[in-house]
Amino acid sequence: MYKQFGISKEILDIADKAEQEVQEEFKKIDSLCEYNSLKVLNAFQKYCVSDIHFNSTTGYGYSDVGRDTIEKIFAEVLQAEDSLVRSQFISGTHALTVALFAFLRPDDIFLSISGKPYDTLDEVIGIVENPSSLIAHHVKYEQIDMINNDFDYDKIQKRASKKDIKLIEIQRSRGYSMRDSITLDKIEKVIKIIREVNENVIIMVDNCYGEMVEKIEPTNIGADVIVGSLIKNLGGGIAPNGAYIAGKKELVELAAERLTAPGLGKEVGPTLGINKQILQGLFFAPQVVASSLKTAIFASKLLENLGYDPNPKYNQKRSDIVQTITFHDKEKLIKFCQGIQMGSPIDSNSVPEPWDMPGYTDKVIMAAGAFTQGSSIELSCDAPIREPYMAFLQGGLTYQYGKLGVLKAVQMMQN
Numbered sequence: 435m436y437k438q439f440g441i442s443k444e445i446l447d448i449a450d451k452a453e454q455e456v457q458e459e460f461k462k463i464d465s466l467c468e469y470n471s472l473k474v475l476n477a478f479q480k481y482c483v484s485d486i487h488f489n490s491t492t493g494y495g496y497s498d499v500g501r502d503t504i505e506k507i508f509a510e511v512l513q514a515e516d517s518l519v520r521s522q523f524i525s526g527t528h529a530l531t532v533a534l535f536a537f538l539r540p541d542d543i544f545l546s547i548s549g550k551p552y553d554t555l556d557e558v559i560g561i562v563e564n565p566s567s568l569i570a571h572h573v574k575y576e577q578i579d580m581i582n583n584d585f586d587y588d589k590i591q592k593r594a595s596k597k598d599i600k601l602i603e604i605q606r607s608r609g610y611s612m613r614d615s616i617t618l619d620k621i622e623k624v625i626k627i628i629r630e631v632n633e634n635v636i637i638m639v640d641n642c643y644g645e646m647v648e649k650i651e652p653t654n655i656g657a658d659v660i661v662g663s664l665i666k667n668l669g670g671g672i673a674p675n676g677a678y679i680a681g682k683k684e685l686v687e688l689a690a691e692r693l694t695a696p697g698l699g700k701e702v703g704p705t706l707g708i709n710k711q712i713l714q715g716l717f718f719a720p721q722v723v724a725s726s727l728k729t730a731i732f733a734s735k736l737l738e739n740l741g742y743d744p745n746p747k748y749n750q751k752r753s754d755i756v757q758t759i760t761f762h763d764k765e766k767l768i769k770f771c772q773g774i775q776m777g778s779p780i781d782s783n784s785v786p787e788p789w790d791m792p793g794y795t796d797k798v799i800m801a802a803g804a805f806t807q808g809s810s811i812e813l814s815c816d817a818p819i820r821e822p823y824m825a826f827l828q829g830g831l832t833y834q835y836g837k838l839g840v841l842k843a844v845q846m847m848q849n
């Protein structure tokens with residue numbers, strides 16, 4: 435069977451060895467999964483989820499009890515006062531955009547303390563000129579870069595003490611940058627340092643790829659608001675689209691009034707039949723995130739054993755589901771991504787090529803043989819075509835499918 439799938443005995447043997455070596459890490463993931471499952475089950479029971487919550491509304495979407503219950507459950511799981519969980523959010527970028535435009539007004543200062551935010555926010559902020567950007571709306575943008583994979587605590591505290599900043603953004607995952615993802619103990623430390631000198635600044639965390647990777651979320655440690663996508667972790671591979679914003683009640687309300695309209699806020703938004711999928715996705719999310727983490731850990735060890743440079747290392751503390759592998763070689767990078775595509779259940783016969791994608795500056799290659807378009811909680815791999823030729827691997831609905839995809843990619847690259 436493996437031979438038919440195109441995996442050689444040699445690769446299988448190396449994979450077996452790597453799998454043995456990561457068993458201790460897998461045990462930790464199992465316990466994380468159980469803890470997060472308990473959180474989800476508790477929330478479902480607290481809000482008495484029942485058949486009626488799988489209802490559907492159309493048109494304005496008034497009185498959608500399923501939608502309202504979903505938002506209470508997300509708030510409970512994320513330890514937030516309230517949440518906005520909507521399929522009217524097109525993507526994580528859209529939810530981040532809605533949040534930023536909801537909280538920031540002309541002349542407000544927006545400070546990013548984890549370096550330049552995710553590539554798709556360049557035009558949202560106006561780092562790349564756009565007539566609809568925050569900067570075009572007279573919001574001022576400032577940035578403090580990270581040093582040695584940590585916050586520049588002194589500079590951040592000094593800047594925050596001036597009290598003229600409206601919003602501080604922290605991006606937990608690394609995006610397409612070279613830095614590590616930021617662990618929650620560092621986020622907790624920086625929030626404490628900010629709060630020592632500034633009680634009012636809104637602290638927002640881009641939580642994309644981070645949900646359920648640790649036992650707590652940024653909202654447990656002082657973040658005012660967090661944002662993420664439902665075609666990543668919390669959608670569990672089942673939510674067909676959407677995103678969430680969760681945090682302080684008044685901030686969620688502002689975001690709702692920006693997503694719909696002032697005066698309408700959370701009261702409208704038809705669910706068009708997806709409530710059951712959102713609930714089921716959240717129900718599966720702890721297990722799917724665990725599978726993604728195991729796939730990442732396995733890939734990290736396997737590629738390390740083969741002499742490549744993975745980050746994080748297999749036994750390093752993680753804060754998101756992203757695994758990078760540096761190839762220092764354009765051809766190997768492309769082959770690896772193409773192998774991930776070949777190991778996918780959908781479109782396995784397509785061959786991805788580097789392409790100009792909207793929202794990204796360099797050419798990007800994207801391998802995603804996913805049930806849901808663009809879903810990166812499903813095994814996927816993407817890479818900007820630039821030095822040092824680093825692949826960003828993430829997802830895996832089950833560990834077994836994740837592992838098979840990685841084997842196929844390694845085989846392609848070694849051929």
Ligand SMILES: *Cc1c(COP(=O)(O)O)cnc(C)c1O
Pocket residue numbers: 525526527528552554605607608609640642643663
């Ligand atoms: C995925 C992601 C986003 C949003 O991307 P979408 O593709 O628009 O959902 C934003 N920030 C980070 C760190 C991400 O990983």
